[in-house]
Amino acid sequence: MxxxxxxxxxxxxxxxxxxxxxxxxxxxxxxxxxxxxxxxxxxxxxxxxxxxxxxxxxxxxxxxxxxxxxxTEGAFSSTGNPLDVAIHGDGYFVIETPQGIQYSRNGQFKLNSDGMIVNSNGYAVLDTNNNPIFIAPQETQINIARDGSISTENGPVATLQVVEFDDRQKLRASYGTLFQNAEGNNMTPVTPSVEQGMIEKSNxxxxxxxxxxxxxxxxxxxxxxxxxxxxxxxxxxxxxxxxxxxx
Incomplete structure (x- = not known):
C-alpha cells in the first residue's frame, strides 16, 4: 500500500x-x-x-x-606558533568577515602582509574596541596573556575580544568554523582564559x-x-x- x-x-x-x-x-x-x-x-x-x-x-x-x-570543549594541541590561541571554557573570538561580524573557537591566527592578525581565512581578528590588531614589522616577541591581552617587546598592543551568548544553539554555522549570531540572542563580552601557542582541536x-x-x-x-x-x-x-x- x-x-x-x-x-x-x-x-x-x-x-x-x-x-x-x-x-x-x-x-x-x-x-x-x-x-x-x-x-x-x-x-x-x-x-x-x-x-x-x-x-x-x-x-x-x-x-x-x-x-x-x-x-563541548575540544582537546588542546601545542603548535609552537605564538599567534595561536585556545580558549579555556566559555567564549568565542570575534572575526570581521565580508558578511559582517562572526564568531569562532578556532584560534589558528597569523599575520598578513600588512601585519594584521587574521584567522585561517584571512579575516581580521578584532580587539575589545572592535578594531583589527596590528603587529609592527620590527616586533618579534609576541606575548598573549591569559586574559587575551597582547604585548610585544615594545609594550601593550591590544586585547583579544572574546564574547559569550545566552543560547549557543541559536548560533548559525556560516563558513568553516565561523558562526553567525541569531537576532535576539544576547551576546556578552567576557574575560577569557586563553592559552598561547595552543589550538583547540575538533571535538x-x-x-x-x-x-x-x-x-x-x-x-x-x-x-x-x-x-x-x-x-x-x-x-x-x-x-x-x-x-x-x-x-
Missing part, C-alpha cells in the same frame, strides 16, 4: 540527512575549533488520505526536528562517528529492502489480479 512507501521514504530521508551530518563531522575531525552536529527527529502523525479502512487512520512519519551542535570522536555511520547505513539498507519487498508485493498483486480478470 502507498502508506507503507510514504512512511519508508520519510525514514530514508531522515537517515540520509543524518548520514550527511556524520560525513561532515568526519571530514572536519582535524579542523581546529570544529563542533560536531547531530540531527534530532520526531514522530509526525498525519491522517491517512486513502480509502483504506484502518483501526487508527493516523500515519507515523519521521520528521526533522532540528540540528543540535555539540559545543568530533572519529571512532564514534564511524560507528554511527555504519549503523545509519545498515538502517538505510533495511528500509530499502522493505521498499523493494513492498514493491514486489504490489507487482505480484497486480499480476494476480490481471490473471484472474482474464479467466
Amino acid at each position: 502507498k502508506n507503507t512507501l510514504y512512511i519508508a521514504l520519510s525514514r530514508q530521508t531522515s537517515l540520509w540527512n543524518q548520514l550527511d551530518m556524520v560525513s561532515n563531522n568526519l571530514a572536519n575531525v582535524n579542523t581546529a575549533g570544529y563542533k560536531g552536529v547531530q540531527a534530532h527527529f520526531t514522530e509526525h502523525l498525519s491522517r491517512s488520505k486513502t480509502d483504506e479502512k484502518l483501526i487508527d487512520d493516523r500515519l507515523s512519519f519521521t520528521h526533522d526536528f532540528g540540528i543540535v551542535r555539540d559545543f 568530533v570522536n572519529a571512532v564514534v562517528e564511524m560507528a554511527r555511520m555504519i549503523k545509519l547505513q545498515r538502517a538505510y539498507e533495511n528500509v530499502q529492502m522493505m521498499i523493494d519487498t513492498e514493491h514486489s508485493r504490489r507487482q505480484n498483486a497486480i499480476q494476480a489480479y490481471a490473471r484472474a480478470g482474464g479467466q
Whole structure:
C-alpha cells in the first residue's frame, strides 16, 4: 500500500540527512575549533488520505526536528606558533568577515602582509574596541596573556575580544568554523582564559562517528529492502489480479 512507501521514504530521508551530518563531522575531525552536529527527529502523525479502512487512520512519519551542535570543549594541541590561541571554557573570538561580524573557537591566527592578525581565512581578528590588531614589522616577541591581552617587546598592543551568548544553539554555522549570531540572542563580552601557542582541536570522536555511520547505513539498507519487498508485493498483486480478470 502507498502508506507503507510514504512512511519508508520519510525514514530514508531522515537517515540520509543524518548520514550527511556524520560525513561532515568526519571530514572536519582535524579542523581546529570544529563542533560536531547531530540531527534530532520526531514522530509526525498525519491522517491517512486513502480509502483504506484502518483501526487508527493516523500515519507515523519521521520528521526533522532540528540540528543540535555539540559545543563541548575540544582537546588542546601545542603548535609552537605564538599567534595561536585556545580558549579555556566559555567564549568565542570575534572575526570581521565580508558578511559582517562572526564568531569562532578556532584560534589558528597569523599575520598578513600588512601585519594584521587574521584567522585561517584571512579575516581580521578584532580587539575589545572592535578594531583589527596590528603587529609592527620590527616586533618579534609576541606575548598573549591569559586574559587575551597582547604585548610585544615594545609594550601593550591590544586585547583579544572574546564574547559569550545566552543560547549557543541559536548560533548559525556560516563558513568553516565561523558562526553567525541569531537576532535576539544576547551576546556578552567576557574575560577569557586563553592559552598561547595552543589550538583547540575538533571535538568530533572519529571512532564514534564511524560507528554511527555504519549503523545509519545498515538502517538505510533495511528500509530499502522493505521498499523493494513492498514493491514486489504490489507487482505480484497486480499480476494476480490481471490473471484472474482474464479467466
